[in-house]
Amino acid sequence: MKYSIFSLARNARSYHERWPLAWRSPAPKPRYDAIIVGGGGHGLATAYYLAKEHGIANVAVLEKGWLGGGNTGRNTTIVRSNYHLDPNAHFYELSLKLWEKLSQDLNFNVMYSARGVLNLVHSPADLDAAMRRGNAMRLNGIDAKFVTRDEIARSIPNLDCSADARFPIMGGLLQPRGGTVRHDAVAWGYARAADARGVDIIQQCAVTGIRIDNGAIAGVETTQGFIATNKLGLAVAGHSSHLAAMAGLKLPIESHVLQAMVSEPVKPVLDTVVTSGAVHFYISQSDKGELVMGGDLDFYNSYAQRGNLPIIEHVVSACLALFPSFGRLKLMRTWGGIMDMTMDGSPIIARLPVKGLYMTGGWCYGGFKATPASGFCLAHTIARDEPHPLNAAFTLERFASGRTIDEKGAGPYAWAH
């Protein structure tokens, strides 16, 4: 069923009790042309673009829990393409362009809100870096605008722009097309659209082993039995090392926990995504009214999906330094997600050294905004057995060959990105 004002009116007359299920829950077939592991945004998007762009619809998405129950449902919903290095800039710009049209493409409202992403500048060094990155973005055809402290003070009145602020604000780099997207809707929208094109979405189906015959993928062992395929895509960021190990591979990745948190909901007070690299803090207000915020990793390897109090204190104190008036709000919820932290801070979307095995992962902090382009590029890589030009640089081999994509210049320390 196409969602529209007419289907809404028709279903209103039956008290919304007869909406069809948005996707089927089929039993797995014995064999698929391609299997995607991971029913988050990335895996579902990969399956969708395999069916839509490449005509490969005999595809299964295997999810060990429920759709969007991993990092798709745990992020801070920010989308942007304000990167400095060319491979990142072009890749994330494709993603932002797909975000802009995604609700129409999927016939599902993902609530893309181009409210702008503002990176605050607190020091002359920050200013130089922001100008350099902004100019690089503009040379790459991406929107970037430098805004002065006075402009920021007018547009974000809650932000402490005074000269005696704890971290005085000198200005900021704004990407007007950046913003937020409703994260759960991304998983549901891609699931519904992929299902409509024939993709089987199989939940409660954990992969327990990868079968390889003569160096090529033969299928996967799962909690619902063996399923054969010759093309296997991993979209399990946070657990990429764990799945790759089933194929005998080791990755340049460490898993770390990143926390996020929300305040109690309040009336609209903040209509822009505000970030500060100097204190490592980012905040936006959800449509429900909660202030959604996050900061640094907990800085130790973890698969626990929960973090510790020092980082929460750090995030809250950064928030209050920038927005003193938020001090009266109560923190409502905190949670953690597991990040694939690569050794250069950039993702891996590539063929792996087993024939028929592909992955998208290594997303560090930034997987959510990449969802459409990650699925688009992995689908292309799986269908053609060669990368799309936009993910050609994100190989596994780039580390050994010295072609790392280190946006931050932090070196090979996974937790430093």
Add this chain to the structure above:
Amino acid sequence: MLLIPCPWCGPRSQIEFTYGGDATVRRPALDAPEDEWARYVYVRDNPMGPHDEWWTHSSGCRQWFVVRRDTRTHEILGANRP
């Protein structure tokens, strides 16, 4: 909050410490082949379970030591002088 047992100072709060990563990687010989060096610099076991890792008591005695910690639960299983 992690309570990290510094082998010199005893149990202290995690905020006194700085993380140093996987303690199982070994620096190859200077004339080792390049792929061995690449593995040393970039590739990690990243285990789900007990993990041997470097910590330094940066706001205390400033010594480096190895902690064994479960990455699924954050439970600290031991700490040893190097």
